C-alpha cells in the first residue's frame with residue numbers, strides 16, 4: 001500500500017471516529033434530504049452551475065428551513081422566502097448576525113477578520129468605520145458623483161472606439177467599476193489596459209467566482225490539496241491582491257499628510273495614529289481587500305446583466321432613452337439630481353437586480369449557540385444560507401418572475417412603486433453596506449451610456465441566453481457579444 005493510500009484510509013477512519021464520537025445532534029432539527037454517511041450531501045452540488053436552483057428544488061418538499069449535512073458533523077441550513085428570512089435577519093437578527101469561522105477555504109482567505117467575514121465588537125466598529133468612510137469618500141458627496149461621471153465618460157470613449165463592431169464588453173465594464181472602488185480606496189484610477197490593474201481585476205474575479213459557503217473544500221479541508229481543486233488558484237489570487245494592496249499602503253505611508261486626507265487608506269492611517277485597537281494595519285488591510293472584492297465583481301456583474309437585458313428588450317432600452325432625452329437632453333451629463341425624473345431608468349435598474357439575482361445565496365451566516373428558529377433547533381456553529389433568490393423570484397410575489405418587466409417597480413402613474421420583497425442586498429445587521437454605492441454607480445453609468453449609445457445584438461446573431469451561471473458568490477451571464485452604436 002502506498003503512503004498516500006495509508007494516509008487516506010487513516011483520514012477516513014479519523015473522520016468516522018470524529019463523526020460517531022463527537023457529533024452532537026440536538027433534537028428537533030429542520031427536515032432535509034437523506035444524505036450519505038460522512039460526506040452527507042456535500043457532493044450533490046459539485047459541478048452544478050445553478051446550486052441556488054438545486055437548493056430551491058427541496059423547498060417544496062421540506063419547507064422554508066431545510067437541513068443538509070455537509071461533511072462530518074457539519075450542519076448546513078438553507079432558509080427560504082421573505083417571512084423566514086425576515087424572522088432570521090430582523091426578528092432574531094442578534095442570533096444570526098455572525099459569519100462562520102469554521103469554513104476552511106473562506107477562513108484561509110479572510111482569516112475571520114475584516115468587514116466581510118469578521119465577527120463581534122471589532123466587526124461592528126470596522127463596519128461603522130467603513131460605512132463612515134464610504135460616506136466621506138464615496139456616498140453623499142459631490143466628489144463621488146463627479147468621479148463616476150468622469151469614469152462614465154472615459155468608459156463611453158472606450159466603447160465608442162470599438163466602432164460599433166461586435167464585442168464582449170464585460171471586461172471593459174469591470175475596469176470602469178473597479179476604478180470607482182480604486183478611487184475610494186486608493187484615491188487613483190487606472191488605465192483599462194494597465195497590467196497591474198488587469199491582474200488585480202483577475203484576482204478579484206478568481207476569488208469572488210469561487211468562494212461560496214457550500215464549497216466542499218470548506219468542510220473537508222484535504223480536498224483543497226487535490227490537484228483539481230481551485231484552492232491554489234484562489235490563494236494565488238489572494239497573494240497577488242495582497243502584494244498590490246501592501247504596495248499601495250506603503251506609498252500612502254510615505255506621502256501621508258494628516259491635514260490632507262486623500263482616500264480610505266489615508267483615513268485609516270489617520271485613525272491608526274489615534275491608537276485604536278480596531279484600526280490596525282491588519283484590519284485596514286483586510287478591509288481594503290474586502291471592499292475591493294465585494295465592491296467590484298458584484299457591481300460589474302450587475303452592469304453586464306443590465307446591458308444584456310437591454311439588448312434583449314429593446315422596447316425597455318427605448319423607453320429609458322426617451323426618458324433621458326426628455327428630462328436631461330443630449331448635451332449635459334446625467335446627474336444624481338435627475339434621479340426623481342428618471343423613474344423608468346431607476347425601475348430598470350431595480351428589475352435588473354431582481355431578475356439577475358446577482359448574489360443569490362447571500363454570504364454565509366452562523367449562530368454561536370444552539371438557537372430556536374421557526375420551531376426548530378439550529379445547532380451552534382452551523383452554516384446558514386439565506387436564499388435571496390427564493391424571494392426575488394417568488395411567483396407568489398412577482399407576476400411572471402422570469403420576465404424582465406421594469407413596470408413592476410412603477411405605479412400606474414409611472415411613480416416609484418416600493419416593493420417590500422425586493423431584497424438583493426439582504427436585510428439586517430450584516431446587509432450589504434455597498435447598496436447606496438451600487439445604486440449610484442448603476443444609475444450614473446447606465447444613464448450616461450444610454451444617453452450616448454444604443455446597445456444592440458450584432459446583426460445575424462441569435463438572441464443571447466439569459467441563463468444564470470452560478471459561480472462562487474455570484475450569478476453571471478454567459479459571455480455575449482454586443483454592438484455599441486452611437487445615438
Ligand code: HEM
Nearest residue numbers: 116294295298299302359362363425426430431432434438
Ligand atoms: C450589485 C451589487 C451588490 C450586491 C447584489 C450585493 C449583495 C450583498 C449581499 C446579499 C450581502 C450579504 C448580506 C448578508 O449576509 O446578510 C453583501 C454583503 C456585503 N457587501 Fe455587498 N453587494 C453588492 C455590492 C457591494 C459593494 C459595491 C460593496 C462595497 C463598497 C459591497 C460590500 C459588501 C460588504 C462589505 C458586505 C459584508 C457586510 C457584513 O458582513 O457586515 N457590496 N452584499
